Amino acid sequence: MTKKAAFWIFLFGTLSSAALFLVLTWDMHRQVDVLSRADKLSDTVIAGKKSFEKHNCNDCHTILGFGGYYAPDLTRVVQRVGEDGVRYRIKHPELAFAASVRKMPQQHIPAAEIENLLAFFSWVGEIDNGDWPPQDSKKRLTRGEKRLVAMAGVSPGAAVFKSKGCMNCHALGGSGGSFGPALDTVGRTLSTEQIGQYIKEPKSVNPQALMPPQTDLTDRELEEVAKFLGNLK
Numbered sequence: 517m518t519k520k521a522a523f524w525i526f527l528f529g530t531l532s533s534a535a536l537f538l539v540l541t542w543d544m545h546r547q548v549d550v551l552s553r554a555d556k557l558s559d560t561v562i563a564g565k566k567s568f569e570k571h572n573c574n575d576c577h578t579i580l581g582f583g584g585y586y587a588p589d590l591t592r593v594v595q596r597v598g599e600d601g602v603r604y605r606i607k608h609p610e611l612a613f614a615a616s617v618r619k620m621p622q623q624h625i626p627a628a629e630i631e632n633l634l635a636f637f638s639w640v641g642e643i644d645n646g647d648w649p650p651q652d653s654k655k656r657l658t659r660g661e662k663r664l665v666a667m668a669g670v671s672p673g674a675a676v677f678k679s680k681g682c683m684n685c686h687a688l689g690g691s692g693g694s695f696g697p698a699l700d701t702v703g704r705t706l707s708t709e710q711i712g713q714y715i716k717e718p719k720s721v722n723p724q725a726l727m728p729p730q731t732d733l734t735d736r737e738l739e740e741v742a743k744f745l746g747n748l749k
């Protein structure tokens with residue numbers, strides 16, 4: 517190649533890349549208001565963002581990839597665990613993560629501030645960023661559950677029972693909560709399918725049910741925990 521040809525390749529390559537970059541930048545800025553849902557930036561959302569900064573949540577957590585890599589990314593946390601799930605985890609991290617080796621501190625955040633944080637997470641979660649970051653597959657167990665299976669040798673269903681807060685209300689083998697019935701022999705009266713249905717939508721099996729629907733389980737988790745309980749006879 518002659519020096520002259522190299523010069524033209526350099527010049528054309530650089531200028532065309534620069535032009536493309538500028539056009540994409542312009543196009544991105546043109547769409548920012550729509551993609552980021554700027555019109556939905558209410559006072560509560562802004563207060564939530566301030567609260568997120570005040571409590572240094574992002575020392576441990578990321579949002580849109582920015583922050584600490586100790587704890588889960590919160591970009592789509594509302595879609596992942598639901599509004600009640602987020603409230604519960606911020607209010608009682610010592611209970612929500614009791615079975616986990618990673619800990620989140622109890623910061624005694626006032627209820628009003630938790631609502632602001634929730635509004636902020638909901639707003640962030642709806643930003644159109646091409647389904648990024650990817651969420652855990654509905655077909656998998658969480659990392660904490662896999663660890664319980666591997667380290668404590670319990671079955672996947674028992675790990676789900678432990679990690680999803682069932683024991684806050686139900687006892688097994690004498691330990692656990694007493695708001696709901698002990699489930700040691702639940703497999704005698706209910707089939708695996710009925711148990712799965714009960715967990716997902718208690719009122720569909722028992723119209724007077726006090727148990728809240730457990731929406732925080734993946735399909736795989738639901739299947740495993742129903743199988744586990746169905747075998748308790």
Ligand code: HEC
Nearest residue numbers: 571572573576587588593602605606613616618619620621
């Ligand atoms: C010292 C580190 C630390 C700080 C600070 C912290 N967290 Fe966490 N948080 C964690 C860890 C660790 C987990 C995950 C525990 C597990 O699942 O094992 C977590 C989990 C969560 C979850 C549930 C995520 C999910 O996918 O289930 C939410 C919601 C959350 N934190 C919100 C907050 C908010 C809001 C703040 C600030 C007020 C905050 N965290 C501050 C460490 C932290």
Ligand code: HEC
Nearest residue numbers: 680681682685695696697702711714715718725726727730
């Ligand atoms: C907030 C408390 C609460 C939580 C959390 C909870 N339950 Fe329940 N559950 C109850 C109560 C109360 C009942 C008794 C019937 C009713 O009022 O719904 C019940 C009933 C059941 C039954 C039917 C028992 C029977 O003999 O009819 C099953 C099965 C069950 N729960 C499984 C689970 C599983 C699995 C989880 C965790 C994923 C869970 N529950 C979480 C409160 C709870």
